[in-house]
Amino acid sequence: MNTPSELLELSLTQAAALVKSRKVSPVELVDASLARIARIDGDLHAYISVYEQAREVAKAADIMQAAGHDLGPLHGIPIALKDNIALKGLRTTAGSKVLSDWLPDHDATIASRLRASGAIFVGKLNMHEFAWGGTSDNPHYGAVKNPWDTTRFPAGSSGGSGVAVAARTCWGAIGTDTGGSIRLPSAINGIVGIRPTYGRVSNHGIIPLAWSMDTAGPMTRTVEDCALMFGTMAGHDPKDPTTAKVPVSDYMAGLKHGVKGLRIGVVPGYFFHHLQAPVEKAVRQALSTFEQLGAQLVEVDIHNIHGNISAQLTIESCEPSTYHQRWLRERPQDYGEDVRTLLEVGEMLLATHYLQAQRYRTLLRQEFMDAFAKVDVFICPTLPFTATPLGDMKVVIENGVEEDMLSAIMQYTGVPSLTGLPSLSVPCGFDTDGLPVGMQIIGKPFDEATLFRAGAAFQSVTDFHLKAPPV
């Protein structure tokens, strides 16, 4: 018999195996999850809604399993969703006051797929309002706090997702990522998260931020867990015309194949330029680990990589300002101050700025595609700093100079967002205050399998992902 604490320490894959062998029941997992949420979330603010009815779903999952019905790889596993993902008949706020009482009449495609694979939803997660920001300092549902140090921010916009997983309240969560919103909270909270190739996962039923860059993906404690969840979500969706008809790989199959011979690209003039020293040290150490595992480092020049942050900000402001145009005029007072300002600024940029930024994406993507003749993946920091104090909108990266948080936080995550390339954030160290550091593994289009293989190889010889926050 496992105690609830022991159950919560299991990885998703371990918990799923125990459910499958009937050594643990879905009811035990859901009870442990809901009890943990009740005990710690009053302070962390990771959840906007908690589903007590999940206990009834768990009983049904138990009965189905006893009768020989295995729904799939996530049978009986408690999962939580970012609150911009629609669930039929259940409040979906996108972290906003504007949608505070919206009850969708449909499920998001990814929610349907997770449910069809056996997942049980225990709640909806707090986030930066409408996903437009990187702090998850939500004025309507409370500032999400970092479980490693509750005076620090959890990053965002999927801050609730990062915290819920790191704090062991559920075995996996779904986030959405436009400019870094899965990868940033994954790195800052010491967990794993993947931004899929644009077009790999359906956005149907997800409140948009920027249509041309929006993606959704799993956030988990291990790479193996992430691969397992990803396999249940990926694939073409007739309801989302931007999804691609590309076959979905068996992402678990290559996890133990190692990285011998893998060519890892590094862009020296950008990847290790302008970042905090502990972040650089941790990521360089990770690269050494990969070399020891048989990978080869290759220095690559991406000539046009500078300029990506402006392109990112231009696109990520013009598209949301278009989506929010009516609400911004009818109920501007219902937005938080920061998001309202960003939406207003997005209305002031010109169409030529937007289209030049879209042309820059073509240029940057082509450079990366050319570079993939010489490398299999790129590795860089996920972001250039560790968790900042709650409420700070400025960050000091080097030389005591304060910088705007939004621009600084996207230094590395903007590149995959603009190019549409997949990117996996994996924990790779801690700073001197014990705050997590993450690295970003960037891959070829639709080659998420290689990212999982590299991440799993790294986790097979490191233990950063096994450390738990002190909450």
Add this chain to the structure above:
Amino acid sequence: MSTHTPVSPELVAQLGHFGALPLSKERLSVVAPLLDAWLKDANQLSEKMSAAQHQTLVPATVFAHPGNHEGEGAA
């Protein structure tokens, strides 16, 4: 090509007028400094992308997905 005049609240008001977005004096003052910073960088990017060697590049508004345009997978 790249000249930069700081964005004033009055200019924000004019830009808001173009988009039928009336803003209070307080909002004009909040928007002006952020817009100023972003416009400067956006104009630099526009200058870069206007260079002759980039003339043939087209916007990547939506990426083309392999398999969507051929055979059975045609969109």
